[in-house]
Amino acid sequence: MKITVLGTGAVGQAQAAKLAELGHDVVMGTRDVQKKMNDSEGRAPFAPWIKQHPKVKLATLAEAAKHGELIIEALHGQTVVEELKNLAEDLKGKVLIDISNPLDFSKGMPPSLFICNTDSLAEQIQAALPDVKIVKAFNTTNATVQTEPQKLAGGDHHLFICGNDAEAKKQTTEIAQSYGWKNIIDLGDLKSARGMEMILPIWVQLMGTLKTPAFNFKIAQ
Amino acid sequence: MKITVLGTGAVGQAQAAKLAELGHDVVMGTRDVQKKMNDSEGRAPFAPWIKQHPKVKLATLAEAAKHGELIIEALHGQTVVEELKNLAEDLKGKVLIDISNPLDFSKGMPPSLFICNTDSLAEQIQAALPDVKIVKAFNTTNATVQTEPQKLAGGDHHLFICGNDAEAKKQTTEIAQSYGWKNIIDLGDLKSARGMEMILPIWVQLMGTLKTPAFNFKIAQ
Numbered sequence: 001m002k003i004t005v006l007g008t009g010a011v012g013q014a015q016a017a018k019l020a021e022l023g024h025d026v027v028m029g030t031r032d033v034q035k036k037m038n039d040s041e042g043r044a045p046f047a048p049w050i051k052q053h054p055k056v057k058l059a060t061l062a063e064a065a066k067h068g069e070l071i072i073e074a075l076h077g078q079t080v081v082e083e084l085k086n087l088a089e090d091l092k093g094k095v096l097i098d099i100s101n102p103l104d105f106s107k108g109m110p111p112s113l114f115i116c117n118t119d120s121l122a123e124q125i126q127a128a129l130p131d132v133k134i135v136k137a138f139n140t141t142n143a144t145v146q147t148e149p150q151k152l153a154g155g156d157h158h159l160f161i162c163g164n165d166a167e168a169k170k171q172t173t174e175i176a177q178s179y180g181w182k183n184i185i186d187l188g189d190l191k192s193a194r195g196m197e198m199i200l201p202i203w204v205q206l207m208g209t210l211k212t213p214a215f216n217f218k219i220a221q
Numbered sequence: 222m223k224i225t226v227l228g229t230g231a232v233g234q235a236q237a238a239k240l241a242e243l244g245h246d247v248v249m250g251t252r253d254v255q256k257k258m259n260d261s262e263g264r265a266p267f268a269p270w271i272k273q274h275p276k277v278k279l280a281t282l283a284e285a286a287k288h289g290e291l292i293i294e295a296l297h298g299q300t301v302v303e304e305l306k307n308l309a310e311d312l313k314g315k316v317l318i319d320i321s322n323p324l325d326f327s328k329g330m331p332p333s334l335f336i337c338n339t340d341s342l343a344e345q346i347q348a349a350l351p352d353v354k355i356v357k358a359f360n361t362t363n364a365t366v367q368t369e370p371q372k373l374a375g376g377d378h379h380l381f382i383c384g385n386d387a388e389a390k391k392q393t394t395e396i397a398q399s400y401g402w403k404n405i406i407d408l409g410d411l412k413s414a415r416g417m418e419m420i421l422p423i424w425v426q427l428m429g430t431l432k433t434p435a436f437n438f439k440i441a442q
Binding site for chain 1: 328330331333334337338339373374377378381406407408409412413415416417419420422423424425426427429430431433435436437438439440441442
């Protein structure tokens with residue numbers, strides 16, 4: 001399947017690597033291709049990563065948006081709405097899985113959310129792109145856990161998804177299952193993204209307390 | 222130990238019943254004793270409950286606040302800060318375990334929080350009562366799960382606590398352990414109450430999806 005991954009950070013890399021491994025035709029989108037190809041700094045440097053993943057192609061955001069039948073969006077929360085608005089024509093009618101989070105670390109720890117409670121980033125994206133089928137998913141888990149769920153506690157933990165389009169959620173569920181997810185909870189329409197994004201402050205606190213991002217929520221019953 | 226439970230709803234009842242069963246001297250506090258003793262309506266009617274728990278005494282909020290060496294507070298989020306302010310003198314120097322949540326169902330589902338993100342109900346209580354040692358705990362679980370954790374998934378799930386006073390958190394941990402809690406995560410100072418309260422919207426969504434409040438978060442590692 002032709003899949004686009006918007007965003008080239010740790011989450012974008014994990015998603016693109018897994019999708020390519022599963023045989024999909026993957027194009028990643030970034031603002032400045034030349035700059036990104038030479039990027040060897042930061043928490044998830046791109047230059048060494050792309051060398052190790054020759055099947056993945058890198059393109060501008062606009063070219064990448066044209067490519068995919070399915071879009072996985074892992075852009076920065078702060079700018080995602082504006083960036084996606086520019087791609088509206090090429091995203092029209094497609095399913096877009098939104099992994100972004102409205103995290104604001106600018107005021108120190110614990111981080112706050114710059115949208116929350118009576119709205120969510122996912123709902124703002126949906127409002128800005130009414131012709132795109134937005135599904136919120138993967139945002140409550142670390143990049144590695146997202147694509148290798150079986151490597152954590154034998155896969156005995158949960159993925160949450162929500163969205164307004166049943167077919168789009170079915171497609172998202174199938175992608176997640178192809179990664180190895182066995183426990184997927186559909187929380188309903190896109191308003192549930194509020195709760196999925198508001199779980200982030202305790203997630204960040206837990207990462208600090210446990211001294212690792214390699215954990216996830218399991219719903220014990 | 223002399224323990225006060227402020228609030229007579231489902232959470233107050235579960236806490237008081239368990240503490241009395243464990244041999245503590247329990248007084249519950251309510252606004253209007255006479256009215257509460259005749260209350261046989263609602264989700265957790267008090268009149269039939271107190272008949273079944275003759276060891277538990279009911280008193281006014283002020284009398285109850287005087288009684289306890291330890292205070293468990295399960296009042297309505299909307300009014301808790303004002304009610305506790307009136308009890309400040311009698312609560313001075315004591316440990317108060319805050320179970321309340323800033324939930325607002327007035328605008329329909331999903332509920333919103335009337336305080337969140339850059340502040341929390343627990344921090345507002347601490348600010349209003351600087352001489353009381355506030356610990357946030359139990360607010361992320363259903364009343365029954367709070368006091369009978371072993372009955373859910375064999376106790377294989379987590380309780381979160383936070384607060385500014387180490388000794389108060391130790392005492393809260395011991396009470397939780399006496400209920401059967403084995404997995405307790407101390408998230409640090411009281412600012413972590415933001416994340417603990419912001420988990421409520423997804424909790425409410427999960428209750429709707431799973432059609433039961435008998436679940437809890439486990440941190441899978």
